[in-house]
Amino acid sequence: MSGSLADLSAMLRIRHFEDAVRDLFTRDLVRGSTHLCQGQEAVPVGVCGELAPGDTMTCTYRGHGAVLAMGSPLDRCFGEILGRAGGVCGGRGGSMHLTDASVGALGSNAVVGAQLPIAVGAALAAQHLGTGAVTVTFLGDGATNIGAFHESVNLAAIWRLPVVFVIENNQYGEYSPLATTTPVARLADRAASYGIPGVFVDGNDVGAVRAVAATAVARARAGDGPTLVEADTYRQQGHSRSDPATYRPPGELERWLARDPVTLLADRLTEQGAATPAELDAVRERARAEVSQALERALSWPMPHPDTRLEGVYA
C-alpha cells in the first residue's frame, strides 16, 4: 500500500485542525491544556484506515488526530475542545477526552497508559461476543514505561485478544528524549516479553503504516492475538500549549520537517502519477475549507448551561 489521495485529505484535515486548535489556544478559547499532533498524522490515518466498521479505538490526550481518523466530525470535535454543548462530549471532556462512540472512538485518556487496559477490555468483548471486531490503541513512547502498559499487553497476549497496540514514538515524553527514560532502542522489541510480534515502521510514511497495520489488524481479526507496533514519528510542536520545545537539539526539527508526512505523501502521489498538482491543490483547498467551516460552526454553538452540570454522572 502506498497511501492515497484520501489519506492525504485525512492527514490534511488533521493538520489544519491542529493548527486551528493552536490558534484557538493562543486566543484563550481553549481551557487547560492541549496536546497537538502535527507531524504525526500518518500514524492515526494509516492505522485507522485499515479498520472496518465496528472496530474501536482508544487513545491519549494527544488524540485529536486519532479521533478524527476514526471519522468523528470536525465540528463536534472543535466544539468539544471549545467546551460547547454541541461538542462530542457535550463540553464535559475537552481536548484531552475527545470521545465519539458512534465512530468507535471509545475515549481519549489523560492518564498515561490508562487507555490500554480499556482497549483490552473492548477487545475482550469482541472476542466474547464473536463480533470479529478489532480494537486499536495508541500510546506514546514514554507510556511504554508505565505499569499499565505491561499489564495490558500481557493480558491481551495471554488471552490472544484482537487488539493492536500502536506506539507513536514521537521521540519525547513531554520534555524528555526517549533515551533518557528508556533503556532500549527499539520499543517494538518489548513485544518479546509477551510472546507477540513487535513491528517497527516509519510512522511518517502512511503507506508503510497502512501495510503494518493491515497485517496486525488481520492477525487480530483472525484470532491470533495482539501485535505491538512502533511507529517512528515526530512531534512538530511542543509537548503542550505552553512548550516552546527549546530542548530540541539544533537541526532535529528541520530534519523531521524535511520528512513531514503530509509532504512525503503529496510528493509520492505526484511521483507515482497518482495525482496531478491540480488534484493535490483541490484536496488541500477542500481540507482547509472543511476545517475552517467546521470551526465556524462550532464557534457559533453555545456553552453548556450550568443547570445541566449534574447530568451524566450515572445512567
Place this chain on the structure above:
Amino acid sequence: MSGSLADLSAMLRIRHFEDAVRDLFTRDLVRGSTHLCQGQEAVPVGVCGELAPGDTMTCTYRGHGAVLAMGSPLDRCFGEILGRAGGVCGGRGGSMHLTDASVGALGSNAVVGAQLPIAVGAALAAQHLGTGAVTVTFLGDGATNIGAFHESVNLAAIWRLPVVFVIENNQYGEYSPLATTTPVARLADRAASYGIPGVFVDGNDVGAVRAVAATAVARARAGDGPTLVEADTYRQQGHSRSDPATYRPPGELERWLARDPVTLLADRLTEQGAATPAELDAVRERARAEVSQALERALSWPMPHPDTRLEGVYA
C-alpha cells in the same frame, strides 16, 4: 561455587522454621495467613550468601526464608509470626511483614510487586551515598505480570542502580500455573525489555544460585546496573495456610521432591567428600535444635499490650 555445610545449615534452619510455622498455624497460633517456602530454600540462601554487610534486601509475604537468610534471629522471627511484643516488628507486622533492618531485611511485602520499587530506592540511596551497597529483591513468577515490576526494572536499568531482581519461579502464582498467566516460557528473557542481563538458574542447586548471584552482585557493586535472575524452584506446600494444592498434576510434586534442594546439597557434600555422614547429622541436629529452642523462647514472650497500639505510626 558448590554450596557448603554452612549453606546446608542455613537451608535446614529455614526448612525447620517453616515446618514449625505450619504446625503453629494448625494449632491456631498464627493469625491471618502464612505463606511457606519449603523447597525454595536454596534461592534465598544462595543469593543472600553472596551479599556483604551493609547490603539490603526486600521480599514478599513468602519471605521467611529470605529474612532468615539475611541473618535475622529465629526467635524474633517466630515471635513476629506469633504476634509477640518481642517479634522483629513488635507484633505489628506478622508473617507477611517480617522486617529486620538491623540485618538489612528492609521489609516483606504483602502486595504483589510492591517490594520492587522500594528495593530500587534502597539501591538509589547506595548509589547516591557511594556506599557500594547492593540491594537484592525477591519476587514470584506471578509478580512479573504486575505493573510495579515493569516500572521498577526499567527505572533501575536506566539509572544503572545496584540492585538484583531475583524471580523465585516456583511454577505457580497462588493456584495458577505460570503458563496460564504468562505468555513467555523464560521469565529471565523479560530482561531484554530493559537492556539488562537476564539469567536463568536452577534454583534448587544452591551452588548454582550462588554462582549466578555472585556475578549479578558483583556487576551491581561495580556500578554496571541491575540483573534479572530467574531461579527455577518449587513450592512444596500449598500457596497459603488453607491450600491443599489439589491442582497439581499427578507426579509433579514427587518429581520436585526428588530434587529437594536440601537433599541435593547434602548428597553433593557427601559425594564430594566435603562432609561425612556424621558431620551432616550434626548439622541437621543443630539446625533442628536451634529452631525448636528459638520457638520455645518466642512462645514464652508476651503479646503486645493494647495500650501500645498507637505507637509507631509517626516518628
Place this chain on the structure above:
Amino acid sequence: MNYRQVIARAIGDEMAADDRVILLGEDVAAAGGAFKTTVGLLERFGPQRVRDTPISEQAIVGAALGAALMGLRPVAEIMFADFAGVCFDQLANQLAKYRYMSGGQFRVPVTIRMANGAGAGFAAQHSQPAENWLLNVPGLKIAVPATVADLYGLLRTAIRDDNPVVVFEHKNLFAVKGEVGPDAALVPLGVADVVRRGGDLTVVATQQMRHRAVEAAGRLAADGVEATVIDPRTLVPFDDETVVASLTETSRLLVVQEGPAGGSWGASLVARIAQDHFDLLDAPPVLVASDDTPVPYAGPLEDAWLPTVDRIVDQAHRQLAY
C-alpha cells in the same frame, strides 16, 4: 447457606439470566476463588465467561471497563480490597468518570467485588476498610452487605445496574449464615435496612459493625435502653432518609464504623446529619471508629483497633446521659 457461598449463587443466577455477564479475576475460575467464593462457576459457564487473570489489577479493572463499553456486564474480582491501591487509577479516574467525561455516551455496567475488613489477623495490607478510599470519587456506587440475603440481593442488583458498583465482601463475615430462597429478592441500592427498632437511640453501622451494633442493642435493651439499628447497606447512594426518620423519634445518633474516622463514610454521615438536621439532635452525634493507625497484626492490638460491643454500649449510655 453462608455469606461466602451466596456469592457464587448470586453471580451464577445473573450469569444464567444474562449471557453478557462475565467474571474475571485472579484464581476465580479453576480454583473457585482465593476465598472459595466463586466455586462452580467455571464448570457451569465455561472458560470464556469465567476467566482467570494474571496478577494485573489495573488490567483487570480496565478490561472490565472496556468490555462494559462494548456491551458486556463484567464482574471483576479484586481479591483483597487493599489492592484497590494498585488499580486506583482505573477505579477512580476511569471507571467512575467514563460516562461523565464522555458526556453520557456510555453505560458502564461493571461490578467490582473486593474482600474488605479486619478482625482475622491479615494485618496492615490485607484488612482495610477501602470503601472509605472511594467516597470522594463521584460516579461509583458502593455496597457493603452484612448478611447473606443482602449480599445476594445487592450483588445481583449491582450486576444489573448500568453503573459501576463496588461491592465489598467482608472477610470476617464469610461464616455468617442466612437463607436465600428460590424467589430471593433483589435488594435495591440506596435503601437502608432497619434491623431493630427502638425509640431511645439511632445506631448506624455496616458489615461487621452492624452485627456488633445488634449485639450492643441487645445488651442495651437489658439495661432498659431501646436502640434502633440501621444498616445503610450501600454507602453510595446513602439512605439518609431512613436515618432521619429514626432520629425524629430518638434524637440521638451513634455511628459505628470499622476504620479510622478521617475521610470516612461515618464522618460524612455525621456531618450531613449535623448540617441538615441539627434541630433533631438532643445530643452530639457520635462516630465510634478505629484508631488512626494501620491495622495491626497481633490479636490484642487488632481487637482493640476494632470498635467493640463494650465500646458501643458505653457510648450509647453516655449519649443517653447527655
Place this chain on the structure above:
Amino acid sequence: MNYRQVIARAIGDEMAADDRVILLGEDVAAAGGAFKTTVGLLERFGPQRVRDTPISEQAIVGAALGAALMGLRPVAEIMFADFAGVCFDQLANQLAKYRYMSGGQFRVPVTIRMANGAGAGFAAQHSQPAENWLLNVPGLKIAVPATVADLYGLLRTAIRDDNPVVVFEHKNLFAVKGEVGPDAALVPLGVADVVRRGGDLTVVATQQMRHRAVEAAGRLAADGVEATVIDPRTLVPFDDETVVASLTETSRLLVVQEGPAGGSWGASLVARIAQDHFDLLDAPPVLVASDDTPVPYAGPLEDAWLPTVDRIVDQAHRQLAY
C-alpha cells in the same frame, strides 16, 4: 516571588542545607518541571540529586520510600495530584504504613509534592482534590498551602519531617504573589493560620477556597458581619483547637471546600466539631462543597462546580439568620 517560584526556592534551601535531600520526578530536572516549579535546581545541585524519571509513578514513590529507609530525604514529584491513582498502593499501603508495620524500625522522611485543584479547565483527570483520597490512610501527613509563605514554610518543614508528608500545590494559585525574606520562617505542620478575625462566624477553608473565603469575609464585613477565616494549612495533623477557640466566640461554623463532600476533610471537620463541641454551636455547622460530579471541562460548568464567593456569602447570611 510567586507561589510557583517559591517551590524551587524551598527545595533549593533544603538541598543546600542537607546533602541527603534529593529530588525526583518526571521532567523535574532538565525541563525545570512541567509547571516550572523546579527551575534551576538541576543546574545548582547536579543530576545525581535532581533526577528526571521515566513515566513510572509507582517506581517514583517506591524509590523515594526505599531511599528514605536508607537515610536519604527524597522529595518526589507527582505531576498532577490525580496521578495519585496510579501510585496509590505505594502511597497508601507502603509509604504510610512502612514505619508502623515494621514496629517503628524506620524513619520515613519522604516528601511527595503534587499539583491539585480545579478552576483552570484541566478537566476530570487533572483537577481533583486528591487530598481527600488520602484521609483514611493513617501514617501520612498532608499539607495544603494557600500562600507563598505557607508553601515555602510547609515544604521546608515537610522535607525536615521524619515522616511522609504529601504537599499539595494548587495549580490555580501559581500566580499568587507573596514575600519570602532571607530569614523566612518554617511553618509547623498542624498549626492553622487565622487569616482574619471576626466574632460572628468561623469560616474554615484551604487553598483556592481560603482566598475566596477572605473575599467573602470582606463582602460580609460590608454587610456588618464579621467573620473569622481560618486556614488549617495542613489536613493531617489538623488544628482543631484553633477552630474551636474561634467557635467559643462565634458559635457558627462554615467550612468551604473545593471538591465533593463525601469522605472529605470538610465533612470530617464538621463531624468532629459536631461530636466534640456540640454545645458551642448555635446553628448547624455547614459544609459548602462541590457537586458530586467529576470536574467538568467547560468554563460555565467548572465555575459552577467550584464554590463561589457568592455562595459563601449567601450561606454565611443564612447561618447568621438561623
